[in-house]
Amino acid sequence: DAGITQSPRHKVTETGTPVTLRCHQTENHRYMYWYRQDPGHGLRLIHYSYGVKDTDKGEVSDGYSVSRSKTEDFLLTLESATSSQTSVYFCAISRVRNEQFFGPGTRLTVL
Amino acid sequence: GIQVEQSPPDLILQEGANSTLRCNFSDSVNNLQWFHQNPWGQLINLFYIPSGTKQNGRLSATTVATERYSLLYISSSQTTDSGVYFCAVERDAGNMLTFGGGTRLMVKP
Numbered sequence: 001d002a003g004i005t006q007s008p009r010h011k012v013t014e015t016g017t018p019v020t021l022r023c024h025q026t027e028n029h030r031y032m033y034w035y036r037q038d039p040g041h042g043l044r045l046i047h048y049s050y051g052v053k054d055t056d057k058g059e060v061s062d063g064y065s066v067s068r069s070k071t072e073d074f075l076l077t078l079e080s081a082t083s084s085q086t087s088v089y090f091c092a093i094s095r096v097r098n099e100q101f102f103g104p105g106t107r108l109t110v111l
Numbered sequence: 112g113i114q115v116e117q118s119p120p121d122l123i124l125q126e127g128a129n130s131t132l133r134c135n136f137s138d139s140v141n142n143l144q145w146f147h148q149n150p151w152g153q154l155i156n157l158f159y160i161p162s163g164t165k166q167n168g169r170l171s172a173t174t175v176a177t178e179r180y181s182l183l184y185i186s187s188s189q190t191t192d193s194g195v196y197f198c199a200v201e202r203d204a205g206n207m208l209t210f211g212g213g214t215r216l217m218v219k220p
Contacts, residue, residue, distance in 0.1 A: 033207075042197065042210040058207060059112075090154065092208075098142045098201060100208055102154040 003027045004103035006091050012109045019078040021106050023091030025071075031094035032074040033058075034066065036087040037105075043090065049074055081110045113138045113202045115211035123217045124188050132183040132214045134198030142201035143174050144208065145183050149194045157183070157196075188218045 003026035013019050023032060034046040035058075045058030047066040055066050063085060067075045078085055091103040114137040124130055134143075145157040158165050158172040160181065165172055169188075174181040185192055195215050199208040 040212075042212050043199075043208075044210070045207050048207060088152065099144060099156070099159040100199075101156060102146075105152055105154075 004091060004093055004101065006089075006103040006106050008106060009104065010107045012111065013081055014111050015082060016080050019081050019108065019110075021076045021089055021091075021108070023074045023076070023103060025074075025093050027093070027095075028071055029093045029095055030071075031100075032068065033092040033094070033100065034064075034074065034076045035090045035092065035102075036060065037090060038087050046076065046089075081108075083110050086110045113140070113200060113209050115198060115200055115209055117196075117198055117211035117214050119214060120212065121215045121217075123219065126188060126190060126218055126220050128188050128218075129184070129186045130188060130216070132185070132196050132198075132216075134181040134183070134200075134211055136179050136181075136198075136200050138202050139176065139179070140200040140202050142208070143181055144199050145172055145181070146197045146199065147192075147194050148197060148213070154197075185216075188216075190218045190220055192216060193218050 005024045007022045033048040035043045037043045044060045049055045049068040065077045089106045092100045094100050116135045118133045143161045147155045160172045160174045162176045169186045171184045195213040197213045198211045
């Protein structure tokens with residue numbers, strides 16, 4: 001498949017706690033993305049990366065930060081989780097011709 | 112930003128029927144993809160089709176970029192085709208996809 005894994009796959013946490021989600025790819029692609037999926041909103045881009053230490057904001061970046069210290073890993077951090085960040089989070093990578101492939105998703109619940 | 116609208120929002124079919132899903136977008140694009148999200152939540156790439164026509168088995172897609180729409184055809188539908196179909200477009204070269212709201216398909220045996 002696309003060689004993308006996400007961890008954890010499920011997480012329940014409490015409001016105010018920090019949370020880090022990890023996306024790992026095995027195929028050395030330059031571009032990586034974080035999306036969230038919510039009912040009624042489809043998928044929306046949070047942040048993306050176009051290389052090691054090169055990141056930029058997407059449509060819904062408030063409350064999130066990212067880091068990419070290695071080509072294969074892209075981390076999404078919620079510094080202080082809120083209930084509005086309960087969602088399903090998808091990581092994606094971009095191969096040639098801008099086509100994106102998605103990981104299996106992480107279901108996050110903030111109580 | 113670019114607007115992406117999909118129709119119909121919901122579709123129920125009997126197994127074996129054909130269907131057409133539509134995606135309209137508000138600006139010129141250099142990337143258009145169709146995805147299937149299965150009942151387990153996995154997003155599966157169907158087509159990368161910024162223009163022209165492609166076919167893959169029972170599925171085919173056509174994008175008319177000048178008129179800003181794309182169509183996904185499903186023939187001889189099967190219960191495993193159930194799920195949500197998303198169209199997503201990228202306007203600029205920044206590789207950021209904007210998704211439509213999806214078409215939820217249920218195929219009954």
